[in-house]
Amino acid sequence: MPQPTSQGTVLPLFTEPGGTPIRRVTTASAIYGRLHAAILSLEMKPGAALQEKRIAEEFGVSRTPVREALLRLAEAGLVEIFPQSGTFVARIPVSAIPEAVVIRKSLEGTTVEKATAVAEPKDIARLDAIIARQRVHAGLGETSAFHEQDEAFHEAISAIAGYPGIWALLKTVKLQIDRARRLTLPALGRMDSVIEEHVTIRDAIAVHDRDAAHAAMMHHLSAVIPDIDELRLLHPGFFR
Amino acid sequence: MPQPTSQGTVLPLFTEPGGTPIRRVTTASAIYGRLHAAILSLEMKPGAALQEKRIAEEFGVSRTPVREALLRLAEAGLVEIFPQSGTFVARIPVSAIPEAVVIRKSLEGTTVEKATAVAEPKDIARLDAIIARQRVHAGLGETSAFHEQDEAFHEAISAIAGYPGIWALLKTVKLQIDRARRLTLPALGRMDSVIEEHVTIRDAIAVHDRDAAHAAMMHHLSAVIPDIDELRLLHPGFFR
DNA sequence: TGTTGGATACTAGTATATCAATTATCGTCA
DNA sequence: TGACGATAATTGATATACTAGTATCCAACA
Structure with missing residues (x-):
């Protein structure tokens, strides 16, 4: 457990010598990187359908990290997630x-x-x-x-x-x-x-x-x- | 299933009359909003410890949506996640x-x-x-x-x-x-x-x-x- | 013929249980 | 006092199941 401070507030010790969180390469970030590159290079075409399940199977991982990657991509505007419907490579917003x-x-x-x-x-x-x-x-x-x-x-x-x-x-x-x-x-x-x-x-x-x-x-x-x-x-x- | 087009590419129909995804209020986004407001108002103090499990119990939901909310907050720079250690309300980056x-x-x-x-x-x-x-x-x-x-x-x-x-x-x-x-x-x-x-x-x-x-x-x-x-x-x- | 309505299949959202990997703590011992 | 190792705690990831919307298709109906 991290060292406790005055206010019940705690801070990590070893993890943070550099000041910033050490972003280890997680499965999710690896998948994010792959998809990010593929979308940016237009290898994945705007409007193309994605599926959490299919991507998970493709990379041989569970849905969880795939989902995390897709959420981050959605925030970056590279994919559009339609709840209960589908996920798509974002079309380029002309406006x-x-x-x-x-x-x-x-x-x-x-x-x-x-x-x-x-x-x-x-x-x-x-x-x-x-x-x-x-x-x-x-x-x-x-x-x-x-x-x-x-x-x-x-x-x-x-x-x-x-x-x-x-x-x-x-x-x-x-x-x-x-x-x-x-x-x-x-x-x-x-x-x-x-x-x-x-x-x-x-x-x-x-x-x-x-x-x-x-x-x-x-x-x-x-x-x-x-x-x-x-x-x-x-x-x-x-x-x- | 969305309507198919020429390239095997599909687009949603009903979901997208307005052009943007209809962001239904999901559990994850609701929690994101709550935490976002609490951090911005300093109700949650910089450096304070957060725990996926505890937050999940507080809101009466599972870890999954809590996790999604925290990941989005981390991207916005409002929380810092130290893998295998803990999650903390981000301190304000002076620099x-x-x-x-x-x-x-x-x-x-x-x-x-x-x-x-x-x-x-x-x-x-x-x-x-x-x-x-x-x-x-x-x-x-x-x-x-x-x-x-x-x-x-x-x-x-x-x-x-x-x-x-x-x-x-x-x-x-x-x-x-x-x-x-x-x-x-x-x-x-x-x-x-x-x-x-x-x-x-x-x-x-x-x-x-x-x-x-x-x-x-x-x-x-x-x-x-x-x-x-x-x-x-x-x-x-x-x-x- | 054209339209409506519902059955159906599919997808993302959530829940739950479990294990893995790593870290921080704390007691033990030299 | 200081180093070491067991232990507890936390996030990362997996697997599975179920829920709730969505689009499609087809049969019944006007």
């Missing part, structure tokens, strides 16, 4: 996407301004390293790895600004945008543009030009908005 | 609060600017109605009702701007700030200041003065930041 873009612009605008104010040479080097990796991946046409480094670039700016929580928040906000973007064919030419835009942002941060950094970020984020109307025609039933 | 304020300023700044651009007379009337109610509650010293209308004011601005999702997001971000604020004694004088600040924001929106509205909102949000260091002295053990 939420413009708002998600606004949120992203607002928060990343704030973040890049702060990063510009506090960036040190080692921070610039960090961005350079990411951009260099992007160049390699773009050259080899490795779209998936390229995208990872794209995320890393934005995450790094949040970290430099001292706002890691903002990136964590943005990851959840970006979810539906990313699903929509997966529907677009990987345009190789676009990768070069992204790199250029990243370089522009990096340069503005390096010379501590707040307004330029903000403008460059806005331009960059505007360029990555997927054309929903077109996607909707190509993939009816994937949106709502 | 996250400044970042939460930054997020709030960023998003509400964006929101109020948009609202200023698109506000119509009926929107201003809506804000006036809320402010009027705040005056009544302040006069009667009803701090709880006053706070509700404070939330309503900010929510209304989001709605006017056409970004209801931003307010939904902010509600989750605000959680820990609100818990900290609950620790401050209800300062009656502060209520009048809040009303004044709201009026300033409302006036700026009414005359479509973007910069003034933004500045007023920034000033307002800066004024409601709780003094963490002081609270920490008064309530050691409530923070981490």
Whole structure:
């Protein structure tokens, strides 16, 4: 039992040297990860039916951890649970996407301004390293790895600004945008543009030009908005 | 069974006329609501021990729905689950609060600017109605009702701007700030200041003065930041 | 023919009992 | 005093059964 304190209130001892709960890999979280990846990659198509029982049998576990995973996915907006009816891979909420873009612009605008104010040479080097990796991946046409480094670039700016929580928040906000973007064919030419835009942002941060950094970020984020109307025609039933 | 479509993909019929899942009141969600309210109101003190079994007995239900509720609360950051050890009401994460304020300023700044651009007379009337109610509650010293209308004011601005999702997001971000604020004694004088600040924001929106509205909102949000260091002295053990 | 109504099968929600894995406590012993 | 080991307690997971809604299908009926 954890050590008791004054108010009948107790706190764990050994478990919490790091301050945060040690999230051991449980069955539920493993299943969550699998489904999360499958839904994000569109391997599981929006609107597809899921069944606790079937998934449980597939992974060779009981319904309990599957259920926990599905509940978490529902909260993230990746599945829709209809009580006593069924569970479905969430269709992409069209109406939420413009708002998600606004949120992203607002928060990343704030973040890049702060990063510009506090960036040190080692921070610039960090961005350079990411951009260099992007160049390699773009050259080899490795779209998936390229995208990872794209995320890393934005995450790094949040970290430099001292706002890691903002990136964590943005990851959840970006979810539906990313699903929509997966529907677009990987345009190789676009990768070069992204790199250029990243370089522009990096340069503005390096010379501590707040307004330029903000403008460059806005331009960059505007360029990555997927054309929903077109996607909707190509993939009816994937949106709502 | 839901109606089948082309791809082996099925969609619910009756359940989804409104577009969103009809969240029937399940036992789990009811317990979630109870605990959520109790934690937010500080009725359950940060650091207090919870036990699935005890809660289940208290409400006269099994461990299953209690467990689901606790998992959702853990995701919201309101409880901390230490595997094989115990579950505790989350202490207020001091380090996250400044970042939460930054997020709030960023998003509400964006929101109020948009609202200023698109506000119509009926929107201003809506804000006036809320402010009027705040005056009544302040006069009667009803701090709880006053706070509700404070939330309503900010929510209304989001709605006017056409970004209801931003307010939904902010509600989750605000959680820990609100818990900290609950620790401050209800300062009656502060209520009048809040009303004044709201009026300033409302006036700026009414005359479509973007910069003034933004500045007023920034000033307002800066004024409601709780003094963490002081609270920490008064309530050691409530923070981490 | 078209509609209604109910039987039926299916799914998620809940209950219960049980075991496993891990942790914290506390008494024992050197 | 300090280390060690038994013990109790708690969450994680399993298995099973039952309940309560939901969609489908088909037969009876107008």
